[in-house]
Amino acid sequence: MSKSEQITVIIQQLSGKEAAPAPDEALFESGYLDSFALPDLIGELEQKFSIKIPDSDLSPRKFESVDRIVEYLDSHQ
Numbered sequence: 525m526s527k528s529e530q531i532t533v534i535i536q537q538l539s540g541k542e543a544a545p546a547p548d549e550a551l552f553e554s555g556y557l558d559s560f561a562l563p564d565l566i567g568e569l570e571q572k573f574s575i576k577i578p579d580s581d582l583s584p585r586k587f588e589s590v591d592r593i594v595e596y597l598d599s600h601q
Contacts, residue, residue, distance in 0.1 A: 527573075531593050534568045547590045559584065573597055 525533075532544050539556040551557045557565060562584060566577050575597065587593050 527597060528590055528594050530572060531569070531590050531597075534565065534572065535590070538564055538568070545590060549590070550588055551590075552584050552588060557584075557587075562587065569593070569597065573601065575600055 528547060535545060535551060535556055536542070538561050541556060545551060545554065545556050549556070552559075562582065565587060566582060569575070570577055577600070581596075586596055
């Protein structure tokens, strides 16, 4: 399973939506995530990809789409 697919599964689980978001879809604007789900998303990403995301990076803008999350993870692994 690709990194993008793994992230999509995490987002679907957190949102409770069956439909998968498009890779470039704005997750917060489309209702897949909200500010309350961001810490849960970060926790899942840290566990799944064995990284530590610093508090200074906890900005919805950095995690606004599956593509942006993949870029973030690629640049921090």
